[in-house]
Amino acid sequence: MIRMRFRAAHVAAAHVTAAVVATLILLLQPVPARAHPHVWVTAEASPETTDDRVTAIQLRWTFDPMLSAVLIQDFDKNADGRYDAAEQAALTAELLKNMSEYGYFTHVQVDASFIELAGVDGMAAEIGDKVVTMTFRARLAEPVDPRAHRITIGVYDPEYYIDFDLPAASVRLNAPPLDLCRPVAREDKLNPIYFGYVNPEVIDVVCPAR
Numbered sequence: 001m002i003r004m005r006f007r008a009a010h011v012a013a014a015h016v017t018a019a020v021v022a023t024l025i026l027l028l029q030p031v032p033a034r035a036h037p038h039v040w041v042t043a044e045a046s047p048e049t050t051d052d053r054v055t056a057i058q059l060r061w062t063f064d065p066m067l068s069a070v071l072i073q074d075f076d077k078n079a080d081g082r083y084d085a086a087e088q089a090a091l092t093a094e095l096l097k098n099m100s101e102y103g104y105f106t107h108v109q110v111d112a113s114f115i116e117l118a119g120v121d122g123m124a125a126e127i128g129d130k131v132v133t134m135t136f137r138a139r140l141a142e143p144v145d146p147r148a149h150r151i152t153i154g155v156y157d158p159e160y161y162i163d164f165d166l167p168a169a170s171v172r173l174n175a176p177p178l179d180l181c182r183p184v185a186r187e188d189k190l191n192p193i194y195f196g197y198v199n200p201e202v203i204d205v206v207c208p209a210r
Helices: 002-013 016-027 065-075 085-096 099-105
Strands: 039-050 053-063 106-110 113-115 117-128 131-144 151-155 162-165 182-187 201-206
Touching: 039 151, 053 065, 053 106, 053 151, 065 085, 065 117, 065 131, 085 117, 085 131, 099 106, 099 117, 106 131, 113 131
Parallel strands: 039 162
Antiparallel strands: 039 053, 053 131, 106 113, 106 151, 117 131, 151 201, 182 201
């Protein structure tokens, strides 16, 4: 699973003794004190539209340097600083495996109600400046008119093991009619994660009324 993959990568990159000591310290702390991430991902999102309705979200994730180093070591088999077709296929298959169980870490609300994703496609990965970036397209199960309904986009791990950073400026609203809208960041206090101790950051797509 992708979360297990991230955990395994970071354990492999750290000294075993230090990891064991850190784990014991964390286990002796109360739950809120243990609520901190071990993997960091910088995210970007670009909603897509068809007939003025949002039908999918193009996502771009840039992994932190430590995890990137492991993914490069494990999957750039010829160490040429890039993923060829076979290497990319192996990496994206590993990352995609069981992501659906976690909703691809992509949470979309319409008028404050969560909606389902129909799946993802177009997954690709690349190496740039020693970090790995993954792109993919998350499809909505049903198209949504952003002028009639408030769309909220969140990219986060409910277990808070992975920290996703999705700034409002990284949500690009270029496809009509979204080009008339603006992204607004806020904490989702109605849907806390990690046993209710963390309010995830989400982005409201605020559009003019019809």
